[in-house]
Amino acid sequence: MITHPFSYQAPSTIEEAIATLGRSRDGKVLAGGHSLLPLMKLGLAQPDTLVDIRKIASLRDIRAEADGTIVVGTLATHRSIAEDRTIGAKLAALAEAAAAVGDPQVRSRGTIGGSLAHADPAADEPAPTLAFDAIIRAIGSKGKRDIPAREFFKAPFETALAPGEIAAEIRFPAQPGRTGSAYLKFRHPASRFAVVGVAAVVTAKADGTIERAAIGVTGAAEAPFRATAAERAITGTKGDAKAIAAAAAKAAEGMTTLSDLAASSEYRRHLVSVYAKRALERATQRARG
Amino acid sequence: MTTATTTTYIGTRLQRKxxxxxxxxxxxxxxxxxxxxxVYVSLVRSPHAHARIRRIDTSAATKEPGVVAVLTGKDLEATGVLPVFISVPKQSTSKHMPIATDKVRYAGDAVAAVVAETRDAAKRAADAVTVDYEPLPVVVDATKALEPGAPIVNEELGTNLVFTYPVKGGDIDKAFGDAEVKVSLHLVNQRLIANAMEPRSAAAKFEAGELTLWSTTQIPHFVQLIASLNLGLSQNKVRVIAPEVGGGFGSKLQVYAEELLVGHLAKTLGRPVKWTEERREGYLATVHGRDLVGDIEVAAKRDGTILGVRIRTVANMGAYLQAFAPVSATILHAFIIPGPYIIPAFDIEIRGAYTNTTPVDAYRGAGRPEAIYAMERAIDRLADEIGMDPAEVRRKNFIPPDAFPFNTITGITYDSGNYAPALDRALAMADYKGFEKRRAESKGRGNYRGIGISSYVEICGLAPSKANSALGVGWGGYESARIRVHPTGAVQVFTGTSPHGQGHETSWSQIAADALGISPNDIEVRHGDTFESPGMGVGTFGSRSLPVGGIAVHKAAEKIREKVIQIGAHLLEASPDDVVIEGGKVFVKGVPEKAKNFGDVSMAAYVANNLPAGMEPGLEATVYYDPPNFTFPFGTHVAEVEIDGETGAVELVRYSACDDCGRQINPMIVEGQLHGGIAQGIGQALYEGAVYDDNGQLLSGSMMEYHVPTAEDVPAFKLDHTVTLTKTNPLGVKGVGEAGTIGSTPAVVNAVIDALSPLGIKHLDMPLTPEKIWRATLKSKGEGKR
Amino acid sequence: MAQAITVTVNGTKRTKDVEPSQLLVELLRDTLGLTGTHVGCDTSQCGACTVLVDGRATKSCTILAVQTDGAEVVTVEGLAKNGELHPVQRAFASEHALQCGFCTPGLMITAVDFLARNASPSDAEIRHAIEGNLCRCTGYHNIVNAIRSAAAMMTMSAQSKVAAEVKR
Incomplete structure (x- = not known):
């Protein structure tokens, strides 16, 4: 039950959507609605206008550009991302994160754009978005703006999007050869959100040594983050079990981990290193083919 | 009267009607x-766990669009207090008003009700009611509530002590004096939230002086009784209907404020009224379950023979005493702790306490899971202490099959039992012998593997009315059934039980079909409507429906059968002793070709111009069956777990159970009851727990926080059974609704503790969450290093 | 302000004025009287309200009615075709996959969507597929059996259709 009244519009162009949003007092973009509507049902969000962007078909696409960039439209559902073959082959961590969101019904409707823009600190897809150094292309009344993932997530439920801007597409740059990735999650047993989720992206040299590694962590802190100390620690190593474990132990370095009913700060910190280890192992294995 | 011995339909996997x-x-x-x-009702509920109500301002709410009425506690004072059906000795009973008048005693206590044209309008207006509260000190923990100086929840009682309930037998001092070994455990049986999938709801209409009340209840007749008494309506003018009810598990075993409220509103407003709980509202305002903290001590010999058991327990009753609340904490708990074992000396004392939390009452198993959990954890602790196989400690202490009827130390009589075969079969299914190999394999993966056993006896078939009376239950434990055979032979069974998933329409028709010699397809079973059923039905809870209500159906069908045979014999000009009913035909044994149809006989009963001399016309029978004893189902469950060595996460890898509920009327339904019960017991062991902060705020207040098990959280179950018929009733049935829950919780906890025992871990309290296990392993590893 | 929407529900086009705040489940239950779809929670966890929206299992408590303008919705009332039960319905009854029946419509709908994509699932896949549907009565054991059995029924019926085509 949603007890507060609001107006609803479903424009067919993004320009119209932006204009409508601009005219509203505190309008919100409605994509799949799986982040926003639960809040509205609890009375925690009471926008005066909902701008439903579902009729803007271009925002639904998943496509590869000539340079290998994979562009995921904001309206792509978790399910369509999880089932997309290109994403499965090139961006396994993204496919796995999308497949780990909520439950099948949530994945049917919920969208990547909605999830990123909502910026729940326990959402899954921010982890691979960070680890793949994706770019969030926002469109507002002043035109397009590209926001690197690392600058996008500011605080719980707070992003770099300006009022009236819509995150139109998420652009995943082409990954070099011998790159593997994985997303693993310790999920909240009731809410299905990530208590800790780790996306690891690893590029190996021909001899198997780790050329580059990126680790995105969600659920653990007030905002998703890159585990840079662990990334540095693994780079240049042979990527063996010992090196991975040593690097993973640094995955939460410098971060203040959350504490709640689901997990204490201390346990979350521990889970970050366990899941970083497991994600690195899997990603490394995949990088080596 | 003869008892039909044919079991054409009893024992078959008939598809559910x-x-x-x-x-x-x-x-x-x-x-x-x-x-x-x-019109629709929304309740204003207190955000405070304990506060005096200074003032309630309903003026803004009254002006909201669509609002029909706004009520506060004073408007409902005339409807009286909510009932408590139990009175154990020296019980302090709270005065529980449908809407709080003077102060609120838990977060969720209702303070006002808003009636409006739509649900949305009612909810909006409820948000507009402002209440001026004076917060009071809060007590959440039952043990603390009994300490001097604790805030008093119900001031008129002058104490938070609800009762002190002792049960003693044998010489406990001698047992502990003679003991070669003593073990003890401090056990927390955490608070649970039933989470029946259907939220509670009540709807009412008042027409021509008659109130019709639809409710999500397990006990429509009690709701009718109290609605009649409290709303000042003649009982024949109150019709309570429990339509489809979406699960109960004890949480709908109440007469709730909202039921009386919609009844009162329908009567006073003259319009139909409905209230439906929102799930988060239900987390606060629907009764919780369990919540006991206690210590168990066992005195034993080195060879594993138990000499005595001593228990001290505090039970959290929440803010008010609910309808049956003392029973779970006392009677159904204390008396069954000995389970399948010979316990020569016994001493238990249970104290109940009021706290500023949601009231607590029965939850699937109601006292018996708590009892068996304590005993089965203690047995494992004993086995560990003396270095003996836990299966063998159990076997050693089992009451032998030739000892029945067996009088337990707590003063009840088990009519029948044969415990070792169920243990043996469960162990075989679980490949208990091959376990150590699997443990070694898990260790190779860096994980901990454990196996756990639980053997139980439960006390079902609630209850002989005399026993109820002796134990302080203020109502008989019988059940009713009426069978009406229409002139055409169409058969209706009206039962006093009130199923909400248990499949009584199917099982009762199987019972009646065998007694009547007709097909279950020709029998309609109706329930949950107080205008149709016999005058009183006690309802569905405590695994009582079959061994009490099913027997009532059986006995009513026997009466019908007897009369059909009498009339049939008269029509066939034969002796009743020679007449049988089979396949819907009434005939002289051996002469089926000269048969009367069942419908011919029923028609004759009503045409009534050719009946045996002195016979009353018609074909209808009503039975109130009062059982002579409880029933005592039993079984053994075995759980096997693998624990992630790094995270502490438990995976339940294998689950085997062998249960004995006596004769199975419909094995498909029996298995379904066990599956669901086992899953709920697993939920308590591993996942579920209501958590309050010190201010009495429920932190696990929605399905976002409270972990109801999903399909991925439970394994497939391997089931087997033995059949030991009870002699207490003619069908030899014992009840099965709670067995799974009772057996599973200790089996799973024992398995987890077994897995962790190489680390020196002796006990952890439920739920056994990954973090709890991780912390325990961390601690023991740390200690190991030192 | 109420606005008109047209939704095809169980094969029939329905045009209704709805408030933007009205949830799909409220449209189905309160406006259209299709009470087979149930509400079991308020936080999008339990799945009792699951319906098909354009063929995909969707929690009807977490979608506005206006969002389904132009969509095709199937509820439990629309699973049987021409008086013949859907294999999933038949399997739920024959495997005793329901007790109180409150969660059942949502579970069956989830299963229908799942089996359309996975014709011969493993038990683990089935359990994963129904992670968004809570059942408190059955312990899921027989629900898993029912979905497996429905899959077999559907495969057999598809095969016999092919065989009939080949014969022709």
Whole structure:
């Protein structure tokens, strides 16, 4: 039950959507609605206008550009991302994160754009978005703006999007050869959100040594983050079990981990290193083919 | 009277008669009841766990669009207090008003009710009611509530002590004096939230002086009784209907404020009224379950022979005493702790306490899971202490099969039992012998593997009315059934039980079919409507429906059968001793070709111009069956777990159970009851727990926080059974609704502790969450290093 | 302000004025009287309200009615075709996959969507597929059996259709 009244519009162009949003007092973009509507049902969000962007078909696409960039439209559902073959082959961590969101019904409707823009600190897809150094292309009344993932997530439920801007597409740059990735999650047993989720992206040299590694962590802190100390620690190593474990132990370095009913700060910190280890192992294995 | 020995339909996996409507969406649940002119109720509930109500301002709410009425506690004072049906010695009973008048005693206590034209309008207006509260000190923990100086929850009682309940037998001092070994455990049996999938709902209409009340209840007749008494209506003018009810597990075993409220509103407003709980509201305002903290001590010999058991327990009753609340904490708990074992000396004392939390009452198993959990954990602790196989400690202490009827140390009589075969079969299914190999394999993966056993006896078939009376239960434990055979031979069974998933329409028709010699397809079972059923039905809870209500059906069918045979014999000009009913035909044994149809005989009963001399016309029978004893189902469950060595996460890898509920009327339904019960018991062991902060705020206040098990959280179950018929009733049935829950919780906890025992871990309290296990392993590893 | 929407529900086009705040489940239950779809929670966890929206299992408590303008919705009332039960419905009854029946419509709808994509699932896949549907009565054991059995029924019926085509 949603007890507060609001107006609803479903424009067919993004320009119209932006204009409508601009005219509203505190309008919100409605994509799949799986982040926003639960809040509205609890009375925690009471926008005066909902701008439903579902009729803007271009925002639904998943496509590869000539340079290998994979562009995921904001309206792509978790399910369509999880089932997309290109994403499965090139961006396994993204496919796995999308497949780990909520439950099948949530994945049917919920969208990547909605999830990123909502910026729940326990959402899954921010982890691979960070680890793949994706770019969030926002469109507002002043035109397009590209926001690197690392600058996008500011605080719980707070992003770099300006009022009236819509995150139109998420652009995943082409990954070099011998790159593997994985997303693993310790999920909240009731809410299905990530208590800790780790996306690891690893590029190996021909001899198997780790050329580059990126680790995105969600659920653990007030905002998703890159585990840079662990990334540095693994780079240049042979990527063996010992090196991975040593690097993973640094995955939460410098971060203040959350504490709640689901997990204490201390346990979350521990889970970050366990899941970083497991994600690195899997990603490394995949990088080596 | 002869008892039919044919079991043509009893024992078969008959498809459920309930299913066609439920799989097509045409079943009617309470919230589906919508009537012209209906208005909707929303309740204003206290955010404070304990506060005096200074002032309630309803003026803004009254002005909200669509608002019909706003009520506060004073408006409902005339409807009286909510009932408590139990009175154990020296019980302090709270005065529980439908809407709080003077102060609120838990977060969720109702302070006002808003009635409006739509649900949305009612909810909006409820938000506009402002209450001026004076917060008071809060007590959440039951043990603390009994300490001097604790805030008093119900001031008129002058104490938070609800009762002190002792049960003693044998010489406990001697037992502990003679003991070669003593073990003890401090056990927390955490608070649970039932989470029946259907939220509570109540709808009412008042027409021509008659109140019709639809409710999500397990006990429609008690709701009718109290509605009649408290709303000042003659009982024949109160019709309570429990339509489809979406699960109960004890949480709908109440007469709730909202039921009386919608009844009162329908009567005073003259419009149909409906209230349906929102799930988060239900987390606060629907009774919780369990919540006991206690210490168990066992005195034993080195060879594993138990000499005595001593228990001290505190039970959290919440803010008010609910309808049956003392029973779970006392009677159904204390008396069954010995379970399948010979316990020569016994001493238990249970104290109940009021706290500023949601009231606590029965939850699936109601006292018995708590009892068996304590005993089965203690047995494992003993086995560990003396270095003996836990299976063998159990076997050593089992009451032998030739000892029945067996008088337990707590003063009850088990009529029958044979415990070792169930243990043996469960162990075989679980490949208990091959376990150590699997443990070694898990260790190779860096994980901990454990196996756990639980053997139980439960006390079912509630209850002989005399026993009820002796134990302080203020109502008989019988059940009713009426069978009406129409002139055409169409058969209706009206039962006093009130199923909410248990499949009584199917099982009762199987019972009646065998007694009547007809097909279950020709029998309609009706329930949950107080205008149709016999005058009183006690309802569905405590695994009582079959061994009490099913027997009532059986006995009513026997009466009908007897009369059909008398009339049939008269029509066939034969002796009744020679006449049988089979396949819907009434005939002289051996002469089926000269048969009367069942319908011919029923027609004759009503045409009534050719009946045996002195016979009353008609074909209808009503039975109130009062059982002579409880029933005592038993079994053994075995759980096997693998624990992630890094995270502490438990995976339940294998689950085997061998249960004995006596004769199975419909094995398919029996298995379903066990599956569901086992899953709920697993939920308590591993996942579920209501958590309050010190201010009495429920932190696990929605399905976002409270972990109801999903399909991925439970394994497939391997089931087997033995059949030991009870002599207490003619069908030898014992009840099965709670067995799974009782057996599973200790089996799973024992398995986890077994897995962790190489680390020196002796006990952890439920739920056994990954973090709890991780912390324990961390601690023991740390200690190991030192 | 109420606005008109047209939704095809169980094969029939329905045009209704709805408030933007009205949830799909409220449209189905309160406006259209299709009470087979149930509401079991308020936080999008339990799945009792699951319906098909354009063929995909969707929690009807977490979608506005206006969002389904132009969509095709199937509820439990629409699973049977021409008086014949859907294999999933038949399997739920024959495997005793329901007790109180409150969660059943949502579970069956989830299963229908799942089996359309996975014709011969493993038990683990089935359990994963129904992670968004809570059942408190059955312990899921027989629900898993029912979905497996429905899959077999559907495969057999598809095969016999092919065989009939080949014969022709």
């Amino acid at each position: 309930e299913d066609p409507r439920l799989i097509t969406g045409s079943g009617l649940f309470t919230d589906d009841v919508t009537l012209p002119g209906m």
